[in-house]
Amino acid sequence: MELDITQKSYKKLSFEVAPTGVSFCVLDLISQRILHYKHYDIDPNNVLEEALWKVFIENPILAERYDEIVVLHNSNLNTFVPTSLFDPNHLGSYIQYDSKVFETDYFAYDYLDTYELNNIFIPYTPINNYLLDHYDTFDYKNCNSIFVKKALDYSKNKDFKQVWVHFQKDRFEIVVTKNQQLLLFNTFLYKTIEDFIYYLLFTYEQLQLNPEVVPVQFIGAISEEHDCFKLAYRYIRNCSILDVSTLQHTLQVDKEALLRHFILFHS
Numbered sequence: 001m002e003l004d005i006t007q008k009s010y011k012k013l014s015f016e017v018a019p020t021g022v023s024f025c026v027l028d029l030i031s032q033r034i035l036h037y038k039h040y041d042i043d044p045n046n047v048l049e050e051a052l053w054k055v056f057i058e059n060p061i062l063a064e065r066y067d068e069i070v071v072l073h074n075s076n077l078n079t080f081v082p083t084s085l086f087d088p089n090h091l092g093s094y095i096q097y098d099s100k101v102f103e104t105d106y107f108a109y110d111y112l113d114t115y116e117l118n119n120i121f122i123p124y125t126p127i128n129n130y131l132l133d134h135y136d137t138f139d140y141k142n143c144n145s146i147f148v149k150k151a152l153d154y155s156k157n158k159d160f161k162q163v164w165v166h167f168q169k170d171r172f173e174i175v176v177t178k179n180q181q182l183l184l185f186n187t188f189l190y191k192t193i194e195d196f197i198y199y200l201l202f203t204y205e206q207l208q209l210n211p212e213v214v215p216v217q218f219i220g221a222i223s224e225e226h227d228c229f230k231l232a233y234r235y236i237r238n239c240s241i242l243d244v245s246t247l248q249h250t251l252q253v254d255k256e257a258l259l260r261h262f263i264l265f266h267s
Contacts, residue, residue, distance in 0.1 A: 007065075008067050009064070009065045009066055009067055010028065010029045010030050010067060011026055011027065011028060011029060011035070011064075011065075011066050011067060012026070012027040012029055012066060012067060012068040012069070012070070013025075013026055013027075013062070013066040013068070013069045013070070014027065014069075014070045014071075014072065014264055014265075014267040015069075015070070015071045015072060015131070016072040016074050016143065016261070016263065016264045016267075017048070017052075017071065017072065017073060017074060017124060017127050018042075018073075018074035018075065019042065019044045019048060020041065020042055020044050020169060020170070021039060021040060021041050021042050021074075022039070022040045022042060022048075022051060022052060022055055023037065023038065023039040023040070023261060023264050024037065024038060024055070024059075024062070024264075025037035025038075025261065025264055025265060026061065026066075027265075029067060029068075032250055032251070033250070033251055033252045034251045034252060034253050034265060036061060037253070037257065037261060037264070037265075038055075038059065039260075039261070040054075040055055048124070048126070048127060049126055049127070049130045052127070052130055052131075056134065062134070063134075068139075069135050069137070069138035069139070070138065070139050070140070070141065070267045071127070071128065071131060071138055071139070071140040071141075072140070072141055072142070072143045072146070072263065072264060072267055073121065073123045073124055073127070073140060073141070073142050073143065074143040074263075075121065075122070075124070075142070075143075076099075076144075076171060076173070076187035076189075077095065077099045077121055077122040078095065078098075078099075078119055078120060078121035078122070078142050078144050079094055079095050079097070079098045079099075079119070079120055079121075080117055080118070080119050080120075080144075080148065080182065080185050081094050081117070081118050081119075081120060082116060082117060082118075083111075083116040083117065083118060084116070086118045088109065091107035091108075091109060091120050092105065092107050094120045095107065095120050095121070095122065099122070101122070105122050106122065106123065106125050107120060107121070107122060108120075108121055108122075108123050108140070108142075109121065110141050110142055110145035112145060112148065112149050112152075114149070114152075115149070115152055115180065115182065117148070117182065119142050119144060119145045119148070121142035121144075121145075123140060123142070128140060141267070143263045144166075144173055144185070144187075146263045146266050146267060147164075147166050147173055147175065147219075147263055148175055148182060148185055150262075150263075150266060151164040151175040151177050152177055152180050152181075152182060153180075154177075155177035155178065155179055155180055155181075156179065156180050157179065158177075158178070158179055159178065159179045160178065160179075160214075161176060161177070161178045161183065161207075161209060161214050162176070162177050162178070162214070162215055162216075162217070163175070163176050163203070163204070163209065163214060163215065163216040163217070164176075164177065164216070164217055164218075164219070165200070165216060165217070165218045165219070165220070166218075166219055166220045166262075166263070167218055167219070167220035167221055167222040167226075167228065168220055168221060169221060170189060170190070170191075171187055171188060171189045171190065172187070172188055172190065172196065172199075172220070173185070173186070173187050174186050174187075174188065174199075174200070174203055176203070176207060176209070183207065184203070184207060186203065193227050193228050193231050196228045196231070196232075197228070197231045197232060197235065200216070200232060200236075201235060204236075211235055211236045211237065212237050213237070213238075214236075214238070215236075215238035215239070215240070216232065216236050216238070216239050216240075217240050217241070217242045218232075218239075218240070218241050218242065218259075219241075219242050219259050219262040219263075220259060220260060220262065221259075221260050222241065222259070223241065223256065223259075224241060229241070241259065242259070242262075244258045244259060244262070247265075251265060253265070
């Protein structure tokens, strides 16, 4: 049931949930500014639902009324399939080649309508169930749906190949585009900077991308001072952090937060 105008808060709440952390932000739907955001690191050995309980206790703002609520599942248990090859009745058959799946797994998918793409993923079902105790309804998505969509958006009218990297603490997602075509999506787990540069250059080699010509842009938990960025810059001529200066002005958040929570803020 749609709220009447007197019941609307004109605010949107977005969560991003992963085994290693929980983030949330509140967006003013009129000004499009971020009103509030927080991030909590989580020990992956702890129970995620218990960590969420503490987040709710410490942040009464989460109990307020919101016109929209979105939950982002930050996981690499996903795969992209063109609509022409997609059958919603056989979701597990697509993802089984990229991830270990079990009979008890629940599958969901995001539809990227502009690009005729479907992202099949395994959501954290216990997290959805936990949040249903707090909210009547919410939408949920896979983080990589937003990353791929933004990369494709940015590639509009760019008739050359581009590489995009979403850099995280223990893994990174990599997307290759050419004028709103998705040429590659992949996730790599890494432990050392040598792991990172190996996988990045391996992608360039496998797709026959010339590191002297094809640019790479980073978002996520990275800066120009980060050792991984410095190493990438040594091997790839056009290596940069995504320019978010215009977004900074709109959202009213600092550059480091905008890069780290880029996907959350675009949910």
